[in-house]
Amino acid sequence: DREYMLAYSYDATGLEYLPDAVLFAEHERDVQNAMRICQRHSIPLIPRGAGVGYTGGSLAVNGGLVLVFTRMNRILLLDKENFLAEVEPGVITADLQEAAEKIGLFYPPDPASLKTSTIGGNVAENAGGPRCFKYGVTANYVLGLEAFLMSGEKIHLGAHTIKNVAGYDLKALLIGSEGTLAVVTKVILRLLPLPPRRLLFRVDFSTLAAGARFVQSVIQGHVQPAVLEFMDKSSLQAVYAYQGMSGDPRVQAAVLVEIDGSPAEVAEREALFKEQVDKAAPVQYERAATFAEQEVLWQTRRSISPAIxxxxxxxxxxxxxxxxxxxxxxxxxxxxxxxxxxxxxxxxxxxxxxxxxxxxxxxxxxxxxxxxxxxxxxxxxxxxxxxxxxxxxxxGIGLSKKPFMHYQFGPLEMRLFRDIKKVFDPDNLLNPGKIF
Ligand SMILES: Cc1cc2nc3c(=O)[nH]c(=O)nc-3n(C[C@H](O)[C@H](O)[C@H](O)COP(=O)(O)OP(=O)(O)OC[C@H]3O[C@@H](n4cnc5c(N)ncnc54)[C@H](O)[C@@H]3O)c2cc1C
Structure with missing residues (x-):
């Protein structure tokens, strides 16, 4: 059906490549069958979550089958005793966070796309987000993976434990591999206790450099914030125009700071934070204590991408x-x-x-x-x-950052990347044309 092909021909880069076919996986047997058929007939297979990637990772550059995971979206287990979740790859990031929070648990990785992005896409890109400053990126929460090789064989990587040094860490290799080595069908995730209290602050500055220096002073002042986000004048102006509001012309940069923890920890951190604010003498400063107030401040930050x-x-x-x-x-x-x-x-x-x-x-x-x-x-x-x-x-690198890999890697590192790819996918059928 051509409409489906069009709907799955682009991602957040705006680049477009029409696939030859689109398949919505509902069970792991769909994944295995699709991979076996593609391998047998030399058809490229491109895994896809929500398609909100920023580097073209889910695009069918050489045609082929786009395997969509949005219907494989069950939360299989939330284990309060062991602080674990088991999920299918199509679970929306925010849905997992909400389900965990309902039982007092916390899944920290929070890409700004969290209301749309999938856990499979997050794992494949090793997604980060504002709270990753304190809590780490997706990789810090993936304990184990189930995945299929292009041959249709199933692999089990990692365990249900935090510590695990048995064998080469192939789980780590798969995380951030952008769907080029194997297709993930189940993710075992570590959860944390939900911090009981959160405060969010917005601090506005009259120069970009003053805002950037403030970020450093908050880190060096032992505030231990969960979030330290920065917005320059152009971001702020674009958001105001997008929201039909007008901003303070003195403001050239804004910093969002979130503090979390027990009430006592939050009080102590807020006092340390306030010392840094007083030293920095910002244009203005706002404190959001309730969820509704905090959402207003977050809305500005999350609107930047569509606004600009x-x-x-x-x-x-x-x-x-x-x-x-x-x-x-x-x-x-x-x-x-x-x-x-x-x-x-x-x-x-x-x-x-x-x-x-x-x-x-x-x-x-x-x-x-x-x-x-x-x-x-x-x-x-x-x-x-x-x-x-x-x-x-x-x-990630996907398609759009490929031309820049040489800034960071020499011929030897690039050769090792290619050799690793060959071990997992000798015929170069799984998400070809990405990373290198
Ligand atoms: C407005 C906006 C804000 C964003 N903010 C952030 C941010 O704060 N932090 C951040 O890290 N990213 C951010 N992103 C980028 C993007 O949302 C993330 O990369 C996200 O992880 C993509 O998830 P997805 O489900 O859309 O994956 P897709 O775009 O569908 O796919 C991404 C990659 O994952 C692979 N993949 C998908 N599912 C599987 C699977 N089951 N097995 C193997 N490979 C798979 C695909 O082949 C592709 O290479 C943002 C994007 C937008 C548009």
């Missing part, structure tokens, strides 16, 4: 990470490049862990502008690697 998409025809969305202490320097470097090359660059992201979403807003029809973009990206990636950072913190 309206600024220019295309968003080149980079996902660089630098060591935390280098953030102010990196932010100033990018600001200077934007001014020198007359480009609209929007910065926001998870500054607590050094992850700067660097969005170059461009018009692809403007050849002259695209030449300047190429120079700026080259300089940014070179500086990121010089600082000891990485070209992607959470969005």
């Amino acid at each position: 998409a309206k600024l220019k025809p295309k968003k080149i969305n980079e996902d660089i990470v630098v060591p935390g202490g280098r953030i102010p320097e990196m932010v100033e470097f990018i600001e200077a490049l934007a001014a020198e090359f007359n480009l609209c660059i929007v910065l926001f992201g998870h500054f607590g862990d050094g992850n700067i979403h660097t969005n170059l807003m461009v018009d692809p029809e403007d050849g002259e502008e695209m030449k300047r973009v190429a120079i700026v990206l080259d300089r940014i990636f070179k500086r990121v690697i010089e600082m000891g950072g990485t070209i992607s913190g959470e969005h």
Whole structure:
């Protein structure tokens, strides 16, 4: 059915590749049968969750079968005694969080796409999110996996335990492998006790650099926040326009800080945080104690991506990470490049862990502008690697970041990646054309 093909031909990159067929897996036997048939007839197979990936990982670049997991969405087990969940890959991230919270448990990884993204997609991309600053990324919560190789054979990796050093850590290899090594059909996840209290703050600054320095002072001041998110002036203005509101013209940057823990811990951390706020002398500062107040502040942060998409025809969305202490320097470097090359660059992201979403807003029809973009990206990636950072913190490589792999890896590392791929998928049928 052509409509289905069209609906599964794109993701959040806006790139489009029409598959030859789409199959909705409902049980693991559907997965196994599909893989066996594709292997036998040399048909590419592309696993797909919700299709909100930012790097084209779920796109059928060489045609083939798109295997969609949204109907394989059962939460199989929530184990309060052992702090565990077992889920199928199509479970929506927010649904797992809500189900866990109902029984006093907590699944921390919180990509901004959490109301749509699937656990399978999160595992395949090793997704992060605001709370990952304190709690770690998806990989920190995956205890075990069940998956199918392209041959249709089933593998069991990891265990139901936190400690496990038996054999090579193939589970770790699969996490973040972007659906290129095996297809995940079950995920065993670690849960935590739900923190009883949360406070959210928004602190506004008159310069970008002051906001970036504040992030560092909060970390160095032992506040131990769960979240340290940053939004620059362009992000804020775009969100206000999107929401039909007007912002304070003095504000050039805003920092969102969440503190969680027991009431006593939260009180202690809030006092430490307040010391840093007083030292930084921000333009203004807001405290959200209730869930409803906090959702209003979160809404601004979560609206940035759709809001900035309206600024220019295309968003080149980079996902660089630098060591935390280098953030102010990196932010100033990018600001200077934007001014020198007359480009609209929007910065926001998870500054607590050094992850700067660097969005170059461009018009692809403007050849002259695209030449300047190429120079700026080259300089940014070179500086990121010089600082000891990485070209992607959470969005993965997929299709769109492939051209930048050489900044981070030499021929030997690239050869090892290819050799590993051959061990799992010798005929290059599973999600071909991704990563390298
Ligand atoms: C507005 C917006 C905000 C975002 N915010 C964040 C953020 O804060 N943090 C973050 O990390 N990411 C973020 N992302 C990126 C994206 O949402 C994540 O990468 C997410 O994990 C993708 O999940 P998905 O279910 O849509 O996967 P898809 O896009 O469908 O697939 C992603 C990859 O996973 C593979 N895959 C899917 N299911 C399986 C499976 N069962 N077995 C093997 N491979 C599989 C696919 O082949 C593909 O390579 C954001 C995206 C958007 C659009």
